[in-house]
Amino acid sequence: xxxxxxxxxxxxxxxxxxxxxxxxxxxxxxxxxxxxxxxxxxxxxxxxxxxxxxxxxxxxxxxxxxxxxxxxxxxxxxxxxxxxxxxxxxxxxxxxxxxxxxxxxxxxxxxxxxxxxxxxxxxxxxxxxxxxxxxxxxxxxxxxxxxxxxxxxxxxxxxxxxxxxxxxxxxxxxxxxxxxxxxxxxxxxxxxxxxxxxxxxxxxx
Amino acid sequence: xxxxxxxxxxxxxxxxxxxxxxxxxxxxxxxxxxxxxxxxxxxxxxxxxxxxxxxxxxxxxxxxxxxxxxxxxxxxxxxxxxxxxxxxxxxxxxxxxxxxxxxxxxxxxxxxxxxxxxxxxxxxxxxxxxxxxxxxxxxxxxxxxxxxxxxxxxxxxxxxxxxxxxxxxxxxxxxxxxxxxxxxxxxxxxxxxxxxxxxxxxxxxxxxxxxxxxxxxxxxxxxxxxxxxxxxxxxxxxxxxxxxxxxxxxxxxxxxxxxxxxxxxxxxxxxxxxxxxxxxxxxxxxxxxxxxxxxxxxxxxxxxxxxxxxxxxxxxxxxxxxxxxxxxxxxxxxxxxxxxxxxxxxxxxxxxxxxxxxxxxxxxxxxxxxxxxxxxxxxxxxxxxxxxxxxxxxxxxxxxxxxxxxxxxxxxxxxxxxxxxxxxxxxxxxxxxxxxxxxxxxxxxxxxxxxxxxxxxxxxxxxxxxxxxxxxxxxxxxxxxxxxxxxxxxxxxxxxxxxxxxxxxxxxxxxxxxxxxxxxxxxxxxxxxxxxxxxxxxxxxxxxxxxxxxxxxxxxxxxxxxxxxxxxxxxxxxxxxxxxxxxxxxxxxxxxxxxxxxxxxxxxxxxxxxxxxxxxxxxxxxxxxxxxxxxxxxxxxxxxxxxxxxxxxxxxxxxxxxxxxxxxxxxxxxxxxxxxxxxxxxxxxxxxxxxxxxxxxxxxxxxxxxxxxxxxxxxxxxxxxxxxxxxxxxxxxxxxxxxxxxxxxxxxxxxxxxxxxxxxxxxxx
Numbered sequence: 002x003x004x005x006x007x008x009x010x011x012x013x014x015x016x017x018x019x020x021x022x023x024x025x026x027x028x029x030x031x032x033x034x035x036x037x038x039x040x041x042x043x044x045x046x047x048x049x050x051x052x053x054x055x056x057x058x059x060x061x062x063x064x065x066x067x068x069x070x071x072x073x074x075x076x077x078x079x080x081x082x083x084x085x086x087x088x089x090x091x092x093x094x095x096x097x098x099x100x101x102x103x104x105x106x107x108x109x110x111x112x113x114x115x116x117x118x119x120x121x122x123x124x125x126x127x128x129x130x131x132x133x134x135x136x137x138x139x140x141x142x143x144x145x146x147x148x149x150x151x152x153x154x155x156x157x158x159x160x161x162x163x164x165x166x167x168x169x170x171x172x173x174x175x176x177x178x179x180x181x182x183x184x185x186x187x188x189x190x191x192x193x194x195x196x197x198x199x200x201x202x203x204x205x206x
Numbered sequence: 207x208x209x210x211x212x213x214x215x216x217x218x219x220x221x222x223x224x225x226x227x228x229x230x231x232x233x234x235x236x237x238x239x240x241x242x243x244x245x246x247x248x249x250x251x252x253x254x255x256x257x258x259x260x261x262x263x264x265x266x267x268x269x270x271x272x273x274x275x276x277x278x279x280x281x282x283x284x285x286x287x288x289x290x291x292x293x294x295x296x297x298x299x300x301x302x303x304x305x306x307x308x309x310x311x312x313x314x315x316x317x318x319x320x321x322x323x324x325x326x327x328x329x330x331x332x333x334x335x336x337x338x339x340x341x342x343x344x345x346x347x348x349x350x351x352x353x354x355x356x357x358x359x360x361x362x363x364x365x366x367x368x369x370x371x372x373x374x375x376x377x378x379x380x381x382x383x384x385x386x387x388x389x390x391x392x393x394x395x396x397x398x399x400x401x402x403x404x405x406x407x408x409x410x411x412x413x414x415x416x417x418x419x420x421x422x423x424x425x426x427x428x429x430x431x432x433x434x435x436x437x438x439x440x441x442x443x444x445x446x447x448x449x450x451x452x453x454x455x456x457x458x459x460x461x462x463x464x465x466x467x468x469x470x471x472x473x474x475x476x477x478x479x480x481x482x483x484x485x486x487x488x489x490x491x492x493x494x495x496x497x498x499x500x501x502x503x504x505x506x507x508x509x510x511x512x513x514x515x516x517x518x519x520x521x522x523x524x525x526x527x528x529x530x531x532x533x534x535x536x537x538x539x540x541x542x543x544x545x546x547x548x549x550x551x552x553x554x555x556x557x558x559x560x561x562x563x564x565x566x567x568x569x570x571x572x573x574x575x576x577x578x579x580x581x582x583x584x585x586x587x588x589x590x591x592x593x594x595x596x597x598x599x600x601x602x603x604x605x606x607x608x609x610x611x612x613x614x615x616x617x618x619x620x621x622x623x624x625x626x627x628x629x630x631x632x633x634x635x636x637x638x639x640x641x642x643x644x645x646x647x648x649x650x651x652x653x654x655x656x657x658x659x660x661x662x663x664x665x666x667x668x669x670x671x672x673x674x675x676x677x678x679x680x681x682x683x684x685x686x687x688x689x690x691x692x693x694x695x696x697x698x699x700x701x702x703x704x705x706x707x708x709x710x711x712x713x714x715x716x717x718x719x720x721x722x723x724x725x726x727x728x729x730x731x732x733x734x735x736x737x738x739x740x741x742x743x744x745x746x747x748x749x750x751x752x753x754x755x756x757x758x759x760x761x762x763x764x765x766x767x768x769x770x771x772x773x774x775x776x777x778x779x780x781x782x783x784x785x786x787x788x789x790x791x792x793x794x795x796x797x798x799x800x801x802x803x804x805x806x807x808x809x810x811x812x813x814x815x816x817x818x819x820x821x822x823x824x825x826x827x828x829x830x831x832x833x834x835x836x837x838x839x840x841x842x843x844x845x846x847x848x849x850x851x852x853x854x855x856x857x858x859x860x861x862x863x864x865x866x867x868x869x870x871x872x873x874x875x876x877x878x879x880x881x882x883x884x885x886x887x888x889x890x891x892x893x894x895x896x897x898x899x900x901x902x903x904x905x906x907x908x909x910x911x912x913x914x915x916x917x918x919x920x921x922x923x924x925x926x927x928x929x930x931x932x933x934x935x936x937x938x939x940x941x942x943x944x945x946x947x948x949x950x951x952x953x954x955x956x957x958x959x960x961x962x963x964x965x966x967x968x969x970x971x
Contacts, residue, residue, distance in 0.1 A: 010261035033603065045618045046727070046735035051606050053261065053599050060261050074736060077652055078724060 012051075012062045013177045015170070016082055018107050019092030020100040021070035024127040027157035028092060029067045032166050037158050044069050047082055054171060056178040063170060075110070083114035087180070088121040088173045093136065095126040095154060101136040101144075108148065121176040123151050125169060130156035268598045273418070276591040277584035280417055282384060283559075284581050285311035286546050288425065288466035289567075289574035292526065293323030293373075295344070296351035296569065303564045303574040304355040311578065312384040313416070314363060316352055317425025318375040319468040320570075321345060345370055352377060367412055371395035372405035374467070376425040378412055387583070390415045392455075396448040398441045407441060409467070413451040413460065419583040422460035424449070426467040432539065435497050438470055442507045462556065462581060463549040465511065468572065471498035472541040473520065480540045481531055484519050492520070496542055511547040514561035514577060521563045521573040529565050546577040555582040611732035612641030613680065622696055622720070622741035627703050627748045627832055628860070631696040631741060637727070639680035639688040646730040648677040649692070649737070651723065669719045670702040671695070671739075696720075696741065700864035703749030708866075718743055746836050747800040748864040752902050800835045801902070803847060804858040805909050812851040813913060818920035819930060823853030831857045862934035869903050870895065872939040879936075879954040885961050903935065907962045914963060928960035935959055 017025045021043060030038045033050040049066045066086070068079045083089075089111050093100040104124065111122070124145050126136060138154060145152035153169050155162045287303055304314070322344050349368070356363045356379060363379040366388060370376075374395070380388060391414045399406035409426035426445055429437035449457050457463055473480055475495035483492055493499065493516060501507050520540035523532040532538045544563070550556045559578040567574055615637055622631040639645045672695045680688050698706055702719075709716030720739040727735040812818055827849030834847060835857070847854055870878060874891065881887040892903060910927050917923060932955040942948040 033607070035600065045738075046733055048733040049610070050603075051610075052603050053265075055599075060265060062261070069736060073738070074724065078726075078736060081652075 010060060010062060011177075012064055013087035013174070014064045014066060014085055015088045015090060015173060016066045016068060016086040017090045017092060018068050018079060018111070019070055020094070020097075020103050021072070023070065023092045023094040023097065023100045024157055025070060025092050026067050028090075028125065028127060028155070028166065029065045031157040031163065032170050033065065035163060043071065045071075045074075047079075052170070054174045056171070056174050059178060061174055061178060063174060065170075080110065080114050083111060086115060086120065087177050088123070089115065090123050090125055090169070090173070091150070092125045092127060093141075095129050095136045095141075096131045096133045098135040101126075101141065104144070119180070121173055122149075123153065123169060123173065124148075126152070126154040128156060128158075129154040130159050264602065265598060268602070269595065272594050272598070273584060276594045277418055277586050279582045280387075280585040281580050281582055282312040282416060283309050284313045284315065284464070284579040285576060286315045286317075286423075286464050286466050286579065287574060287576040288317045288319075288468070288544050288546060290319040290427070290468040290522075290544060290570060290572035291348065292320050292570040292572060293344075294526070294569045296348050298567055298569055300351055300355040300567065300574075301358060302566045303576055304352065305358055306560075306578060309559065309578055310359055310361060310381070312381050314356065314379040315412075315423045315425075315464060315466070316377045316379075317410075317423075317466045318348055318377075319425070319427040320373045321348060321370070321375045322373055345375060348375065349377065352379075366414070367391050367393060369393035369395055369410045369412060371397060371408055371410050372399075374405070374408065374410045374425055374427055376410040376412055376423060378414070378423060384416065387417045387585070388414055390420075390452075392451040394449045394451050396445050398444045398448075409445040409449065411445075411449050411451075411457060413455055416581075417583040417585040419462060420455075420460040422457050422463045424457060424463070424465045424467070426465065426469065428468070428470045430470050432472045435471070435501065438497075439501060439507050442469075458549070461551045463511075464546065464579075465508070465548070466546040466575075466577075468522075468543050469498060469545050470543050471496065471501070471545075472543070473497070473539060474500075475539070477537065477539045480520065484531065484540060489517070489519055492542075498542070498545060508547055508549075511549045512556070512558075513545060513547045514558035516542060516561065518561075518563035518575070519565070521575055523571050524568070524573065526571050527568050529568060532571070544572055544575045546575060548579070552582070556580075608642045610641065611643050611645040611729045612639070613645050613647065613727070613729060613732075613735070614638045614640045615727060615735050615737070618735060618737050620694055620737060620739050622694075622739070625696070625698060625706070625741040625743045627698055627746045627836070627864075628700075629698070629829070631698075633694045634691050635694070635737070637680060637690045637692060639682050639684075641732075642682050644682060645680045645732065646678075647680065648728050648730075649673050650676075650726050650728055652726055668702070669705055669723065670697045670699055671723070672697070673725075694739070698743075700748065700860055703746060703864045704751075704866035705749075706743045707745055707749045744836075746832075748832065748836070748861055749866065751865060751867045752801070752869065752898070800861060803835070804854060804861060805905070807847045807854045808851065808858065809909065809912065812855060812920070813916040814919050815851045815855075816919065816921060818851065818913065818922055819855050819859070819927070820921060821852050823856035824850065827853035828856055828860075832860075835861075859930070862931065865934055868933070868935055868937045869899055869906070870936045871899070872937075875936060875938050878958055879951060882954050882958050882961075885965065888958060888961065906931065906935070907959075910963055924960050924963040925956075928956045928963055932956045932959040 017029055019025055026041050026044050026048070027038060029050060030036070030041075033052045044067055047066055047068050049064055051062055051064050053060050053062055055061075066082055068074075068082055091104055091107050091111075093104050095101075108122075124141070126138075126141055141154070142152055144150075151172065153165065155165050155169070157166065285304070285306065289303065304316075322341065349365075353363075353365075361381050361383070363381055364385060366378045366380050366385075368375065368377040391412070393410070393412050395405070395408065395410045397405035397408040399408060407427050407429055409424050411422060411424045413420070413422050415421065424445070426441070428441040446457055473492055473495045474497060475492065480492060483489060496516075498508075502509075502511065520531075520542050522541050522543040523538040524530060525533055531540045546561065548556050548558075557580045559580060561575075561577040563573045563575045565573050615635060617635050620633045620635065622633055625631055637645075637647065674693050674695065675690070676692075678690055680690055682688060705719050710719045710722040712722050718741070720741050723739055725737040725739070727737055729735075808818075830848045831853055868875075870892075874895070878888065878891055881891060892900060895903070910931060913920060913922050913927060914924055932952075936955045936958055938951055942951065
């Protein structure tokens, strides 16, 4: 009977990328543990944490992959982790112009490694509690609009932005919920590149 | 989040509302609500198809455990009525049965049995009798009669759901007040009549939630006849096991179960005695003879169910239209066939306010019965629920995340310090399991890494690095056993030294091969740590191509002062040298100093050495000779090599074999081995090489022939020397996998060298 129809709980892999020291670990930590980590060393490697979120009546699990940001690991290593990513969060530091300028590089890289065209992407500016804001909101918004990225500015440090940070991941979760359960793409299938995808990579490259 | 939660609670009715609006209502004044299960032909609602499995259950389990924190009790009044109508039309008013003066119920459950007696109704499932007018008519007339009675209450009632199986029919009504609290309505029925499946006997059931408390209402008609106790018991078990609602919910999974109907259990007592007792007011002496009580007391059926004390007279069997017990020839023994039982998971949550029969209703050969209950339900404080919900999910997440293996790594950047050819460099790191589960680790090269694979090839370094251990399991919380020291051993031998000299191409640059390698400390089902390596490498004459060593570029530049970005310079110079056909005489006779010094030493001291090239040198002396050569202290001081002839001979072999290219370029390999039987052609081959290669070739051959001249003393034969030196003179770029063919190539190389060693002195240029 219908009542016995059951599905496995769905797990979605979300990869968080961005320059070194923009606060990727603090962001994921804030979301999963609901607090600011007392001290973080640079992530040398790739860590992940899981969190359940409820979307409508369904509980889905987000598996958040926190990657190393150093230049040294970017090309050779981080690219491995794009495989089967259900969503990508690009992170920059609003007090660090360079980290924002590097976002196109990260986007290009994601374009190269993500085969699905419908993988949700978000742009997050961190550390907006600090005074020395170098990347002004309007500029970031223009960039985000041009690249079809929802933009969020947050501070992982302040308690008050917990709900904002939750909102980021819930936004992702809502988008993901509409998707079919993650089935790894069988190898050898043609890669679909849509027109929009093309224009996106060229306008940020 | 709160909004989401509300959706869960109300999802049943919410969906039903929209459905009933779309379909319209059956009867004026009574809004009809369908069960939330999608009707046939409708798409299955999203809710039921995406109901998450184990995770949801786990969450529910822990939420239920803390229910008292976020829920508050809320009593509802329930009126349950059961009536075996013996296939009769409702000709009388049912007020006596269904109306209560003192208590107005919130929920009314009506169970009817023998709605239709005709045999063809038994086959309803099979002949689609449901469509038949008669089948519908009796149901509608009873429904209408019940509604008419309920309209006399001072508050309106709505039919939430009804379900029918042949003669059994269950209806649930609720007041406006309680309607928003009702959700998750579902129905099921089970036939256990003929052949155990027909619908003349069996049960119709409704599952629903009032506030957060789950209810199940069952109306059943069990097997008839005085002695069919066993069959009745079987029917009960069959209904209990086969009634399954959505989410695999069974009757006894509900927090409150109300079971009403014609259970058909009789009194085991002589007919006359029963009839005599029934003439009086005290029927208590009948009760010990009740089969149902006996079976329940024996623990055979209705385990855990309660029944209020019976104070009314047997409800069966009457002459229809009278209050007289059966006067037909069958002369049935009066019995308490009609019963209302309940089961609750929390003690004292159900209070029976009344339990009675209604003899004034005489339509049937049974009397209707009813019971009023005050039932406790749990109401949820959404705000507290949300905070508990958050706590529970965080707690589950925390556990989940703690199950991810974790290790602390003492250092993720390994520096080997100064690196030298043939000198082992070692560094250690410590791993400690800091997690709560065993940590299965493996160290792999980023080149063979794919995060989707669980099993990797063992680490296989091609730069002389070995890692011990490169995999293992660390138990958690086990003191020293949770710690493991991993040693990284770098041995830059003749096979890999050229890679350190040239570097490895990374992007457009040449870098130290250590910089190109990122090791991944992979934890199974856990995070990955990256380990980087570094070390200072300065150029060595070992592992440099002869052509680079002979080139004039290096005459003025100290090799050891070059650093990595200079690799491209070296290569550029090599390319230029290859391209330019002009070999200036000054360069033609230039031999690499190391090569020259090593050969010279043997020329001067080694020809008479016994077992020349046949015994190992002293390791310390070999080290000292290598250091002397790489420090370029030998230039201009030919006698300065330390150590014995055997050590110098070993270093010479190391020098020649660490060369990344053979003296005769790879491009000429095939031609040389093809021509191997014709010595003259071989000689002309050599003459076609560039002058530097020719010089080095001739110089080495001349040297080896000198060695051979003293063969009787030093023990060298042309065969032995050709075997020993052929690899640095002539070899294929790729060694064939086919062993036989590879051996053939090797034999031809040796033959090629040997013929030069055996030729006459005079034939040399």
